[in-house]
Amino acid sequence: MRLSQFHLATVKEVPADAEIASHRLMLRAGMLRKLAAGIYTWTPLGLRVLRKVETVVREEMDRAGAIEMLMPSIQPRELWEETGRWEKFGGQLLKIRDRKEQEFCYGPTHEEVITDFARNELKSYKQLPITFYQIQTKFRDEIRPRFGVMRAREFMMKDAYSFHLDMESLDNTYRTMYDAYARIFSRLGLRFRAVQADTGAIGGHASHEFQVLADSGEDALAYSDGSDYAANVELAEAKAPEGERPAPLAELERVNTPTQRSITEVTDFLGEDPRHCVKTVMVRGTEGLVALCVRGDHEVNEVKAAKLEELPGESVLASEQEILAAVGAQPGFIGPVGLPDSIPVIVDRSAAVLADFVCGGNANGTHYVGANWERDARIARVADIRKVVAGDLSPDGEGTLRLARGIEVGHVFQLGGRYAESMGANVLDEGGKSRSMLMGCYGVGVSRIVAAAIEQNHDERGILWPEPMAPWRVAICVIGNKGSTQALDAATELYQALAGRGIECVLDDRGLRPGPMFADMELIGIPHRIVVSERGLAAGTFEYRARHEADSKAVTREELFELLDKPLLAEGNI
Ligand code: ATP
Ligand code: MG
Numbered sequence: 001m002r003l004s005q006f007h008l009a010t011v012k013e014v015p016a017d018a019e020i021a022s023h024r025l026m027l028r029a030g031m032l033r034k035l036a037a038g039i040y041t042w043t044p045l046g047l048r049v050l051r052k053v054e055t056v057v058r059e060e061m062d063r064a065g066a067i068e069m070l071m072p073s074i075q076p077r078e079l080w081e082e083t084g085r086w087e088k089f090g091g092q093l094l095k096i097r098d099r100k101e102q103e104f105c106y107g108p109t110h111e112e113v114i115t116d117f118a119r120n121e122l123k124s125y126k127q128l129p130i131t132f133y134q135i136q137t138k139f140r141d142e143i144r145p146r147f148g149v150m151r152a153r154e155f156m157m158k159d160a161y162s163f164h165l166d167m168e169s170l171d172n173t174y175r176t177m178y179d180a181y182a183r184i185f186s187r188l189g190l191r192f193r194a195v196q197a198d199t200g201a202i203g204g205h206a207s208h209e210f211q212v213l214a215d216s217g218e219d220a221l222a223y224s225d226g227s228d229y230a231a232n233v234e235l236a237e238a239k240a241p242e243g244e245r246p247a248p249l250a251e252l253e254r255v256n257t258p259t260q261r262s263i264t265e266v267t268d269f270l271g272e273d274p275r276h277c278v279k280t281v282m283v284r285g286t287e288g289l290v291a292l293c294v295r296g297d298h299e300v301n302e303v304k305a306a307k308l309e310e311l312p313g314e315s316v317l318a319s320e321q322e323i324l325a326a327v328g329a330q331p332g333f334i335g336p337v338g339l340p341d342s343i344p345v346i347v348d349r350s351a352a353v354l355a356d357f358v359c360g361g362n363a364n365g366t367h368y369v370g371a372n373w374e375r376d377a378r379i380a381r382v383a384d385i386r387k388v389v390a391g392d393l394s395p396d397g398e399g400t401l402r403l404a405r406g407i408e409v410g411h412v413f414q415l416g417g418r419y420a421e422s423m424g425a426n427v428l429d430e431g432g433k434s435r436s437m438l439m440g441c442y443g444v445g446v447s448r449i450v451a452a453a454i455e456q457n458h459d460e461r462g463i464l465w466p467e468p469m470a471p472w473r474v475a476i477c478v479i480g481n482k483g484s485t486q487a488l489d490a491a492t493e494l495y496q497a498l499a500g501r502g503i504e505c506v507l508d509d510r511g512l513r514p515g516p517m518f519a520d521m522e523l524i525g526i527p528h529r530i531v532v533s534e535r536g537l538a539a540g541t542f543e544y545r546a547r548h549e550a551d552s553k554a555v556t557r558e559e560l561f562e563l564l565d566k567p568l569l570a571e572g573n574i
Helices: 021-028 044-063 077-082 111-121 167-187 263-270 320-327 418-423 446-456 486-500 514-523 534-539 557-565
Strands: 032-036 039-042 074-076 094-097 103-106 130-139 154-164 192-196 207-213 219-224 230-232 253-256 278-284 289-295 345-348 357-360 366-371 381-383 401-416 426-428 434-436 438-445 474-479 505-508 528-533 542-546 553-555
Touching: 021 032, 021 446, 039 044, 044 130, 044 154, 044 167, 044 446, 074 077, 077 103, 077 111, 077 418, 111 154, 111 418, 111 438, 154 167, 154 446, 167 192, 167 207, 167 401, 167 438, 192 219, 192 401, 207 219, 207 446, 263 357, 263 366, 278 320, 278 357, 289 320, 401 418, 401 446, 418 438, 438 446, 474 486, 474 514, 486 505, 486 528, 486 534, 486 557, 505 514, 514 528, 528 534, 528 557, 542 557, 553 557
Parallel strands: 192 230, 289 345, 345 381, 474 505, 474 528
Antiparallel strands: 032 039, 074 103, 094 103, 130 154, 154 438, 192 207, 207 401, 219 230, 219 401, 253 366, 278 289, 357 366, 401 438, 426 434, 528 542, 542 553
């Protein structure tokens, strides 16, 4: 590609709402243009990168035996009614109406469409197992689209769906897909981890997320320093503390805490340690309020709490009015002692072993000290309802947990029977009996990967693409002298020679001064830069610089070929 014939449009000023490096750099490099909130145009430069990612994903899906197809993005309401998701999917589902008043949605995902396809196409066990995939545009009306294409409303996903008659077959394909994902992210040169993930309120089946490690990531991950255990914090189990609860020593006493509501305020005021406090969070249960109690230095894990049978499948905080009406105190002063019998008290394992603890007094401006379970406060149930913290024992018993942040770029999930059953997707088994199929689904955030890669690979001058994702591997920059085409001619010849060796390059023949030309190539992250100048030609050399190196060096044509024939190593998994 000759840059003079391309539309490269880097920009100096980026909007203030671009909060993270990848968003800023994608705008500055001119890879994206915003059309509306969470909706972007991929410029020719951006598209080159997106296509690179797509290619790796496609190659690995094909290699894993998945079969490519393409489903529509507009989906009829009736299909979504069959699975109950027309209502249940919530506000992310963009609903639209056609001129005949028929209702549709813009597909946020394709379980319904693929299951409909499968029930029509698949008739016999002989056709199983089978995995279909597509690379296609999704729309989710995200509450808070942000970070550019990282959390967009319209985005590109690779989604695959597998069909089986038994769990063993589902397990096998799940493993194949898991391995394919590991290869995809390794080939793309990303540092990532596969972590156990939540399977939602329905639960029960395996699920892993592939997380690119980055401080700006929206997901919190926990991993063991002594084993390969890794999980999304949403899911990570907090082990029960060892040992029994000590016997009560203190008397229960109500103390005045006139304005102290938060754990920090209360413990500072009373000179106590937050680890000797019980924090109470009121949520809406299926029948009235439910009190969730965790240790003062811990937080309730809403995803775990949502799975409690007392809760309706989600964890919603009670309002101040609801709490006042039920308990007679404001949220900062509530605790497990003396709550009405109608409110079950569910206690985290770490809070359940406390004795002589501090908790809310259930009257405004008061707390209790010297409180004890059973003697002073009922326990309906002890359960694991807190978020793990760094230093917790690893759930597998080996090592302690550390925390990291990640960007979810892929998700593999055993759906089991739920879609096939509700939509009647059956095949005949070996005995000629009609049986419902099992399914797996496997998503990759193709457009999000582009942003995630930049989060991991950038410096103050711009992007440092892992080679497999770079818009071009090599930039040939021409420094011309007035009235002479010598440098341009030599650069063009070199460009053709490299292209002939299968090395993808771009020729910067825009006639810019070296400063702005180099700045552009650094900003857009081209891994290798070659400068062709009359001075170099006179010495029989080119000036070469790798994007991640500080210095350039003079190399001969042969040295250059040798250098570029071998790709830079991808960093791969950690
Ligand atoms: P998230 O928790 O980030 O919202 P999700 O669990 O809703 O993701 P899935 O339904 O599993 O995502 O979709 C598969 C993949 O699509 C995700 O792993 C992610 O990489 C990508 N993805 C999901 N939502 C978005 C979005 N709003 N913008 C860009 N990519 C997305
Ligand atoms: Mg989501």
